[in-house]
Amino acid sequence: MSEVKTEIEKIVTEPLFSKKNRQLMSSPLNDDNPITVQVLGICSALAITVKLEPAIVMSISVLFVLAAGNVIISLMRNLIPSRIRIIVQLVVVASLVILVDQVLKAYVYDVSKQLSVFVGLIITNCIIMGRFEAFALANTPWKSFLDGIGNALGYAWILIAVAFFRELLGSGTLFGIQIVPLTWYINPQTGEGFYANNGMMLLPPMALITVGIIIWIQRARNTKLIENA
Amino acid sequence: MKLDVNSNSYTFLFASVLVIIVAALLSIAATSLKSRQDMNVAMEKKQNILMSLGMTVSREEAEERYYDIIQQELVLLDGKVQDGTVTAFDINMADEVKKGVDSRQLPLYIAKFEGANSYIVPLRGKGLWGPIWGYVALESDLSTVRGATFGHKTETPGLGAEISTPIFQDQFAQKRIMEGGEFVSIEVRKGDANGDHQVNGISGGTITSVGVDDMLKDCLKGYTTYFDRQKSAEIKVEEPIIKESTIQDSTMVSDEKLAIL
Numbered sequence: 001m002s003e004v005k006t007e008i009e010k011i012v013t014e015p016l017f018s019k020k021n022r023q024l025m026s027s028p029l030n031d032d033n034p035i036t037v038q039v040l041g042i043c044s045a046l047a048i049t050v051k052l053e054p055a056i057v058m059s060i061s062v063l064f065v066l067a068a069g070n071v072i073i074s075l076m077r078n079l080i081p082s083r084i085r086i087i088v089q090l091v092v093v094a095s096l097v098i099l100v101d102q103v104l105k106a107y108v109y110d111v112s113k114q115l116s117v118f119v120g121l122i123i124t125n126c127i128i129m130g131r132f133e134a135f136a137l138a139n140t141p142w143k144s145f146l147d148g149i150g151n152a153l154g155y156a157w158i159l160i161a162v163a164f165f166r167e168l169l170g171s172g173t174l175f176g177i178q179i180v181p182l183t184w185y186i187n188p189q190t191g192e193g194f195y196a197n198n199g200m201m202l203l204p205p206m207a208l209i210t211v212g213i214i215i216w217i218q219r220a221r222n223t224k225l226i227e228n229a
Numbered sequence: 230m231k232l233d234v235n236s237n238s239y240t241f242l243f244a245s246v247l248v249i250i251v252a253a254l255l256s257i258a259a260t261s262l263k264s265r266q267d268m269n270v271a272m273e274k275k276q277n278i279l280m281s282l283g284m285t286v287s288r289e290e291a292e293e294r295y296y297d298i299i300q301q302e303l304v305l306l307d308g309k310v311q312d313g314t315v316t317a318f319d320i321n322m323a324d325e326v327k328k329g330v331d332s333r334q335l336p337l338y339i340a341k342f343e344g345a346n347s348y349i350v351p352l353r354g355k356g357l358w359g360p361i362w363g364y365v366a367l368e369s370d371l372s373t374v375r376g377a378t379f380g381h382k383t384e385t386p387g388l389g390a391e392i393s394t395p396i397f398q399d400q401f402a403q404k405r406i407m408e409g410g411e412f413v414s415i416e417v418r419k420g421d422a423n424g425d426h427q428v429n430g431i432s433g434g435t436i437t438s439v440g441v442d443d444m445l446k447d448c449l450k451g452y453t454t455y456f457d458r459q460k461s462a463e464i465k466v467e468e469p470i471i472k473e474s475t476i477q478d479s480t481m482v483s484d485e486k487l488a489i490l
Contacts, residue, residue, distance in 0.1 A: 084243070095251045098258075099255065099258055102266075105262070202388060202433050
């Protein structure tokens with residue numbers, strides 16, 4: 001009981017958006033980014049960044065699953081037997097994802113078609129299990145919620161940045177709308193034009209290289225990330 | 230009493246309770262949403278069928294206009310029209326394509342759109358990661374393609390998934406599946422497609438493209454017997470009947486003829 005008491009006191013004394021709490025949301029965006037610093041969730045970052053639209057849908061889904069999952073795990077954190085905690089986490093992620101998928105299929109069928117293959121990818125996203133294990137199991141629901149939102153946003157902005165470059169350079173479009181003028185393209189019949197889409201950008205290796213370039217820029221600018229030699 | 234969360238009995242209890250709660254929650258969600266989901270799927274099917282004719286319709290419009298445009302839904306077995314027992318719309322192509330060509334129950338949708346008859350053939354096959362499907366609308370010569378739509382469950386976005394975009398689908402218009410009375414299908418090939426029987430595949434989506442190619446061959450083949458009979462029947466029936474009645478009736482007449490034959 002005393003445990004609960006101190007917890008309640010802490011909640012009462014600490015403002016909802018204290019500096020520490022705000023940091024939970026802001027640090028995953030840069031200093032502690034799940035993709036570029038922790039290098040988690042890379043698989044889905046490679047798979048779905050060919051186009052902007054699925055990348056955004058994926059980001060929103062991860063945002064929901066991560067925030068809700070973190071809260072659920074955090075609420076149960078004192079009840080979960082430590083020996084089966086990974087399985088419990090997996091059950092929570094999987095059921096949330098299935099629930100989301102079912103609801104989408106019934107009410108927003110078009111979005112659910114967009115998601116199609118990514119539903120499974122959310123379950124296997126290392127960031128989600130990583131946050132459950134590293135944060136939600138040891139923190140209060142509100143903090144876990146903020147941590148979930150922060151990490152999902154950190155994941156989202158990298159995903160969207162990569163998808164932006166891959167779609168623009170690989171397909172010449174953004175959100176499926178032609179951006180590169182059609183007159184620029186080399187016309188095989190007349191030989192006019194000077195531009196061609198970079199087909200390499202559509203393939204997974206270029207996602208890795210794009211993420212690599214983002215990591216490079218980030219490390220060059222953020223001195224906190226430079227390891228001491 | 231302090232609860233020992235790491236004892237064996239508690240672990241078992243916790244796991245069981247968790248699983249029961251999750252199972253109940255998911256089954257409630259699945260069953261209560263099922264009817265809405267099925268409705269969406271049926272509406273999408275109607276939309277796909279109409280889109281193969283070259284119409285652009287939303288799912289809701291497709292629901293309204295479907296029965297204005299689709300005049301007949303036939304079920305074919307080994308080239309003959311089957312009566313009654315199964316409705317063409319409810320046939321699950323995924324099950325049918327597993328059977329041999331001769332024992333498949335094949336749906337055929339006959340549409341009247343923009344004054345002409347079209348015969349819509351459903352397709353079902355395998356892509357890279359999962360099933361792919363589609364509809365091909367043939368003109369009344371039963372060879373020239375009026376339009377085609379393709380769908381997929383889990384193909385890679387930007388690569389294999391491009392089969393469901395107009396860039397790929399529009400290539401099929403005016404291609405022909407027959408040549409000199411023989412079935413030749415339409416080849417999905419790597420670059421340099423020309424002539425009446427070839428279209429370009431998707432770069433980076435080779436396996437999906439090959440899947441579309443196989444699907445076209447496999448599914449259209451089943452209809453050729455019916456199409457051949459249909460054509461020879463039309464020649465026998467000759468002009469007068471076609472002149473008086475709509476073309477739809479003429480197909481019904483030839484269907485009856487076939488049934489007699």
